[in-house]
Amino acid sequence: MYDLIILGGGPAGYVAAERAGHKGLKVLLFEKNKMGGVCLNEGCIPTKTILYSAKTYENALHGDKYGVFGENIRFDFGKIMARKNKVVRKLVAGVESKMKMNKVTVVKGDAYINGRSQQGIEVSCNGEVYWGVNLLVCTGSEAFV
Template sequence: MGYDLIVIGGGPAGYLAAERAGHAGLNTLLIEKRFIGGVCLNEGCIPSKALLYSAKIYDGAAHGEKYGVSAKELHLDHSFVVERKNKVVNTLVSGIKSKLKKNKVTVVMAEAKITGRTAEGFTVSAAEQTYTG
């Protein structure tokens, strides 16, 4: 299968490059091994901040007396906190996927390997398929 551009890696640089290439009319393939959005969006920055915000709210309620706020019988619903974090991540990932689809970017979820070079560009193997671009 031939493409104008093959992007390996669906992190911030990769998905944005693929989106812009698709928007410019290039037949674009994005290959991602784990998850669209990369580590920051799925495992690092965003989930951490979502969890920290819940902790901040809890801490504020627990130590509010020094500001004239008292909260009795505090309870942290761990399942709800994790569910909220997952919703935040899923909303952002869905937005990226929507933009890729809107710009006609083909997405393959697999590990990619550059297998050669041709006059047209490179050959890339992923998900038991060979792509050129």
């Protein structure tokens, strides 16, 4: 029996789990993909990392305006993507580390709310059934189109 069950390991879910765990609650968090959610893995962070590389390249191309000169300025898309992947991996590892530090149980998979039972709120995932006193739904959103 968990004090708090959280569906979703994005920014809302993992921060709630971290704080609840820090306060001594027994927390269970379900995440169907990677910890950190869309922003960390596919949206904000990867996009800004790639954008920084693009701006660095653009600044190098126009460096002469600032008294900076270079020859044969080029970019390596493979290295840009490798750096993006490294940044994302490091941040995901940080989130996972926070879950461990705060004794949050993380289960990977699609979780389903079954309803209430005598044991509490019932949630199933990967063929297992879990019970909790409180439920927090932090599943984010998905584009319809």
